[in-house]
Amino acid sequence: GEDVEQSLFLSVREGDSSVINCTYTDSSSTYLYWYKQEPGAGLQLLTYIFSNMDMKQDQRLTVLLNKKDKHLSLRIADTQTGDSAIYFCAEIPPSGGYNKLIFGAGTRLAVHP
Amino acid sequence: DAGVIQSPRHEVTEMGQEVTLRCKPISGHDYLFWYRQTMMRGLELLIYFNNNVPIDDSGMPEDRFSAKMPNASFSTLKIQPSEPRDSAVYFCASTLRGGQGFTDTQYFGPGTRLTVL
Numbered sequence: 001g002e003d004v005e006q007s008l009f010l011s012v013r014e015g016d017s018s019v020i021n022c023t024y025t026d027s028s029s030t031y032l033y034w035y036k037q038e039p040g041a042g043l044q045l046l047t048y049i050f051s052n053m054d055m056k057q058d059q060r061l062t063v064l065l066n067k068k069d070k071h072l073s074l075r076i077a078d079t080q081t082g083d084s085a086i087y088f089c090a091e092i093p094p095s096g097g098y099n100k101l102i103f104g105a106g107t108r109l110a111v112h113p
Numbered sequence: 114d115a116g117v118i119q120s121p122r123h124e125v126t127e128m129g130q131e132v133t134l135r136c137k138p139i140s141g142h143d144y145l146f147w148y149r150q151t152m153m154r155g156l157e158l159l160i161y162f163n164n165n166v167p168i169d170d171s172g173m174p175e176d177r178f179s180a181k182m183p184n185a186s187f188s189t190l191k192i193q194p195s196e197p198r199d200s201a202v203y204f205c206a207s208t209l210r211g212g213q214g215f216t217d218t219q220y221f222g223p224g225t226r227l228t229v230l
Binding site for chain 1: 158
């Protein structure tokens with residue numbers, strides 16, 4: 001089936017690193033995405049990775065991709081209270097003509113002092 | 114760029130009433146998507162358009178839901194008659210396929226929070 005899986009909750013202390021994990025479904029997906037949703041707001045693209053890459057770093061964000069295991073992770077270094085949000089992993093598989101984003105249920109990140 | 118614009122931001126209506134949600138995609142984008150977000154079902158793709166033409170409406174829950182895109186800068190999602198179970202946040206998103214970078218990135222609007230009493 002088309003289920004992108006994520007853990008639902010993560011709680012970290014301010015200043016620590018956060019790691020959010022995701023398992024996607026289709027090894028043919030060309031791009032994999034991380035979206036962030038703050039309370040009462042829409043989804044904001046955080047970062048993405050192309051399927052021929054293993055890692056992508058963008059300031060405090062590091063994305064790791066393991067194609068063999070269809071595992072994607074997002075690491076946030078030096079997590080701040082402003083990082084508290086829901087993080088969605090998403091893939092865009094060929095089964096939908098590369099048009100349909102398949103989202104996970106989202107991981108709610110809580111950052112406490 | 115103003116981003117994807119949605120209106121209204123909040124809508125409260127009574128069961129049986131018609132509801133119309135509106136979306137203005139990012140200028141130049143050729144794909145437009147309507148999503149629904151609920152606690153129980155997460156994010157669901159309802160329908161998407163390419164160059165104003167509906168391509169896949171398999172996610173539309175039932176005949177009470179309809180969507181149109183009369184031109185490249187405007188789309189509507191209509192629910193008639195509305196029911197309490199339609200209460201959700203409805204997002205519109207747009208993208209440009211094959212554009213520079215070709216990341217298929219979808220840009221989301223702020224959403225319309227619909228409450229049907």
